[in-house]
Amino acid sequence: MSREYFEQTIIRILRVVGLIFFITIVAFPFYWMIVSSFKSLGEILLRPANLGLDIRKIDFHAYYAVLFEHGFLQYISNSVYVSILTVVFSVTLATVGGYAVTRLRFRGRKIMSYSILLIYMFPAIVLVIPLYVMFSRMGLRDSINLLIVVYLAQTLPVALYMLKSYFQTLPPEMEHAGLIDGCSRLGVIWRIVIPLSAPALASVALYTFMIAWNEFLFAFMFLDTPEKFTLSRGVVQLAQSVHLSKQLVMAASVTVTIPILVLFLFFERRLVRGLTAGAMKG
Numbered sequence: 208m209s210r211e212y213f214e215q216t217i218i219r220i221l222r223v224v225g226l227i228f229f230i231t232i233v234a235f236p237f238y239w240m241i242v243s244s245f246k247s248l249g250e251i252l253l254r255p256a257n258l259g260l261d262i263r264k265i266d267f268h269a270y271y272a273v274l275f276e277h278g279f280l281q282y283i284s285n286s287v288y289v290s291i292l293t294v295v296f297s298v299t300l301a302t303v304g305g306y307a308v309t310r311l312r313f314r315g316r317k318i319m320s321y322s323i324l325l326i327y328m329f330p331a332i333v334l335v336i337p338l339y340v341m342f343s344r345m346g347l348r349d350s351i352n353l354l355i356v357v358y359l360a361q362t363l364p365v366a367l368y369m370l371k372s373y374f375q376t377l378p379p380e381m382e383h384a385g386l387i388d389g390c391s392r393l394g395v396i397w398r399i400v401i402p403l404s405a406p407a408l409a410s411v412a413l414y415t416f417m418i419a420w421n422e423f424l425f426a427f428m429f430l431d432t433p434e435k436f437t438l439s440r441g442v443v444q445l446a447q448s449v450h451l452s453k454q455l456v457m458a459a460s461v462t463v464t465i466p467i468l469v470l471f472l473f474f475e476r477r478l479v480r481g482l483t484a485g486a487m488k489g
Contacts, residue, residue, distance in 0.1 A: 237464070238258075239258065240457050240460050240461060240464070241457075241461055242258065242259075242260045243453060243454055243457040244269050244270070244454055244457035244458040244460075244461050245260060245265045245266060245267070245269075245454075246260070246264070246266060246454055247264070247266045247268070247454070248452040248453075248454060250264065251452070251453055251454060266454075269452075269454040269455050269457070269458035270458045270461075270462070272455055272458075273445070273455055273458045273459045273462060274462075277441075277445055277455070277459075278433060278434075278436075278441070279438070279441060279459060279462060281434060281436075282436050282437060282438045282440075282441035283438060283462070285351060285435060285436060285437050285438075286419075286420055286437045286438040286439075288351065289351055289354055289355055289358065289419055289437060290415075290416050290419040290420045291416075292355050293355050293358045293359055293362065293415055293416075293418075293419040294412050294415045294416050294419070296355070296359050297358075297359055297362045297363050297366050297411070297415045298366065298408060298411055298412050298415065300359075300363060300366075300367075301363060301366035301367045301369075301370050301411060302370060302396065302400075302401065302404075302408070303396070304363075304367050305366075305367050305369075305370035305371040305373075305374050306370075306374055306396055306400060308320050308323075308367070308371050309371050309374040309375055310374070310379065310382070320371070323364050323367045323368050323371070324364050324365070324368055325364070326360070326361075326364050327364060327365070331361070331424050331425070332424065335424055335425060335428050338357065338425075338428075338429075339428050339429070342429065348429050348431070349429065349430055349431045349432055349435065350429070350435070351430075351435050351437075353429060354425060354426060354429060354430065354437070357425050357429070358415075358418065358419045358422060358425070361418065361422075361425075362414070362415045362418050362419070365414065366411045366414070366415060369407060369410065369411050369414075370404070370407055370408070370411060373404055373407035374400065374404065377400065377403055377404070381399055381403075382395045382399055382400070385398065385399050409474060413470065413471070413474050416467075416470065417467055417470075417471070420438070420439075420463075420466070420467050421439060421463075421467065422437075422439065423439040423440065423443070426439055426440040427439075427440055427443065438459075438462065438463045439463060441459070442456070442459045442460060442463055445459050446459075
């Protein structure tokens, strides 16, 4: 056995072991969460360490209780409303702003281009207290629409950066031809830039939706009325209940996780293509 063959064999073994290890770490919490959500309270109390699931004993009561008895249908509606509006505003503003920074010439353009990600130098925990005090004094707290504004400020810088990088790879000659044919700047964006940027726009939309759907800190600080809670805020409210069985919390966690997981798996290829398309210029 040659030394090279021995080293390659060791590398393959370590690669497989590492892959299995990390997949187990990532997948086990999801498995335990899903299995626990389908068990009855009695089974969880009798055998809390049992990781298996008997298909004949699957119980959907936890999902019924979460959706219809604990108000999660309203939480889902609130999360969908907040996430979709955040996506619409973020993608629209990022498209116009990214195009302006890439193609137009104006004073302060370079400074604006370099400072797009400046807000990401500050962690959310640093911003939440000043925002809480300011919005409380203005009487704007406990509003879903305020949450959309905060999420927009959180997602717009990265959306701008992603689209700006992608727009730099588009040939400007096509836009010049559109302008010569009589299109306005907005017409060029609508008829030429947006169709060519579909992968990047899909990536930005999915990224923004994931941030708005999963965000907890600002929802926890700014929302007080249960009817206005988002899903992440509702799960914490449910988990803080004194008399509560574990399978309800697990069912609520599955309700939060599954939609965004399905979206990610469905758009994974387009997401990766949109993220990498602007990595190289030309």
